Amino acid sequence: MGKEKVAIIGSGNWGSAIAKIAGTNASQQTDIFDASRIPMWVFEEEVNGKKLTEIINETHINEKYLPGITLPENIHATSDLDEVVKDATAFIFVLPHQFLGKAIESLKGKITPGSKGVTLIKGVDVSGDDIRIFAGTIEKELGISCSALSGANIADEGKSIRSISREVETKYFAAGKFSGMRIHGLTGLNEVAEIAPFFVKKRLSDTERRKMERCGGSCSIVEDVAGVSLCGALKKFALTGLKVHFYEDIVAVAAGFVDGLEWGDNAKAAIMRNGLLEMKHFCLEFFENVKAETFLQESAGVADLITSCIGGRNRKVAEAFVKTGKTFEDLEKELLNGQKLQGVATAKDINTFLKSKNRVEGYPLFEAVYQCAFEGRDVKTITKNL
Numbered sequence: 334m335g336k337e338k339v340a341i342i343g344s345g346n347w348g349s350a351i352a353k354i355a356g357t358n359a360s361q362q363t364d365i366f367d368a369s370r371i372p373m374w375v376f377e378e379e380v381n382g383k384k385l386t387e388i389i390n391e392t393h394i395n396e397k398y399l400p401g402i403t404l405p406e407n408i409h410a411t412s413d414l415d416e417v418v419k420d421a422t423a424f425i426f427v428l429p430h431q432f433l434g435k436a437i438e439s440l441k442g443k444i445t446p447g448s449k450g451v452t453l454i455k456g457v458d459v460s461g462d463d464i465r466i467f468a469g470t471i472e473k474e475l476g477i478s479c480s481a482l483s484g485a486n487i488a489d490e491g492k493s494i495r496s497i498s499r500e501v502e503t504k505y506f507a508a509g510k511f512s513g514m515r516i517h518g519l520t521g522l523n524e525v526a527e528i529a530p531f532f533v534k535k536r537l538s539d540t541e542r543r544k545m546e547r548c549g550g551s552c553s554i555v556e557d558v559a560g561v562s563l564c565g566a567l568k569k570f571a572l573t574g575l576k577v578h579f580y581e582d583i584v585a586v587a588a589g590f591v592d593g594l595e596w597g598d599n600a601k602a603a604i605m606r607n608g609l610l611e612m613k614h615f616c617l618e619f620f621e622n623v624k625a626e627t628f629l630q631e632s633a634g635v636a637d638l639i640t641s642c643i644g645g646r647n648r649k650v651a652e653a654f655v656k657t658g659k660t661f662e663d664l665e666k667e668l669l670n671g672q673k674l675q676g677v678a679t680a681k682d683i684n685t686f687l688k689s690k691n692r693v694e695g696y697p698l699f700e701a702v703y704q705c706a707f708e709g710r711d712v713k714t715i716t717k718n719l
């Protein structure tokens with residue numbers, strides 16, 4: 334069998350951070366990967382009068398979405414999806430979820446049979462009373478096996494901790510900080526093991542491993558794909574407390590509401606707890622094969638909820654929503670420089686789904702986030718019915 338050729342679909346904040354890891358790790362495992370040139374699909378735009386693809390290829394820095402971080406030279410930015418897909422056998426999907434559908438349509442019929450994918454996309458794919466994780470959507474639409482990767486990681490955070498990265502050596506995320514991540518295989522552990530080398534340095538020395546463990550870092554392969562994907566989706570609903578609806582991002586919005594109201598740490602912890610419970614109940618109620626322990630034991634569960642509720646974009650914008658009275662749409666443009674909010678859209682998707690199932694009342698925090706974001710509900714009432 335030939336060597337794997339990696340392609341990255343997406344180039345935002347997380348997409349660029351992951352490109353750094355994938356490019357580096359692939360070039361360290363040339364027995365598995367053809368790492369000479371890894372295409373990264375970029376939604377073309379001009380930055381200071383110059384095409385973003387040209388900036389990335391000349392400077393090896395994504396000046397707009399991950400400034401200050403140098404990407405490996407084998408990462409090649411292109412706006413031509415046909416160029417990205419040509420010869421690729423291992424796909425990393427890392428787009429904001431609202432853009433995945435169009436990318437899938439462009440990829441259909443062009444992917445080499447037997448290719449595999451891993452998705453890092455937060456959110457759920459809702460259509461009426463049908464709900465699926467994006468790994469499932471990719472498998473169904475593109476006919477390839479797809480795993481999911483999620484964990485307590487925020488791309489930007491690495492920038493402030495370069496000292497740790499130097500000390501620890503092993504590279505995770507934008508500046509090499511150790512974090513927890515989990516890779517979940519939809520079609521079974523063997524498939525995941527084939528995908529994992531994108532992200533996992535398999536040949537860690539004992540010293541590296543001990544250092545990583547001292548820093549609380551881990552990267553492992555687990556089988557609960559749905560559980561991990563859904564944690565990512567639901568967290569943003571609950572934490573931020575905006576007018577969003579249902580991911581981890583939803584919880585992150587709720588947490589941001591609490592910050593905006595200046596209710597303090599006790600209230601925020603209570604919201605996070607309620608958010609975690611709703612995430613877990615939702616996943617167990619509507620998805621098969623989700624393991625309850627994923628929510629507490631895996632990085633994609635409570636740990637990711639915590640980091641998103643403390644340092645994420647959904648939290649930040651939700652706080653500003655309360656303090657300024659501006660819309661989420663305006664604040665996204667004003668505060669995120671082109672980066673996208675997932676939590677509010679997810680809250681809406683989840684609300685649509687719960688209404689179709691007559692189960693809205695079972696998820697009062699998700700409902701509160703949705704109503705605050707879309708129906709003008711007073712943010713101060715988010716604890717009602719919890």
Ligand SMILES: NC(=O)C1=CN([C@@H]2O[C@H](COP(=O)(O)OP(=O)(O)OC[C@H]3O[C@@H](n4cnc5c(N)ncnc54)[C@H](O)[C@@H]3O)[C@@H](O)[C@H]2O)C=CC1
Nearest residue numbers: 344345346347348376427428429432454455487488672673
């Ligand atoms: N940023 C982070 O720390 C983390 C992000 N994620 C998830 O990763 C996924 C990707 O997010 P980021 O890389 O952070 O993106 P981002 O929010 O930083 O950037 C937005 C991206 O969307 C692209 N875009 C804008 N309009 C577009 C269009 N019409 N069609 C296609 N693309 C368009 C932009 O060029 C840019 O690459 C999301 O699901 C997010 O929730 C997951 C974990 C951590």
Ligand SMILES: O=C(CO)COP(=O)(O)O
Nearest residue numbers: 486487641645646647648
């Ligand atoms: O998903 C994240 C961490 O896992 C980042 O969350 P935000 O999109 O709210 O920054």
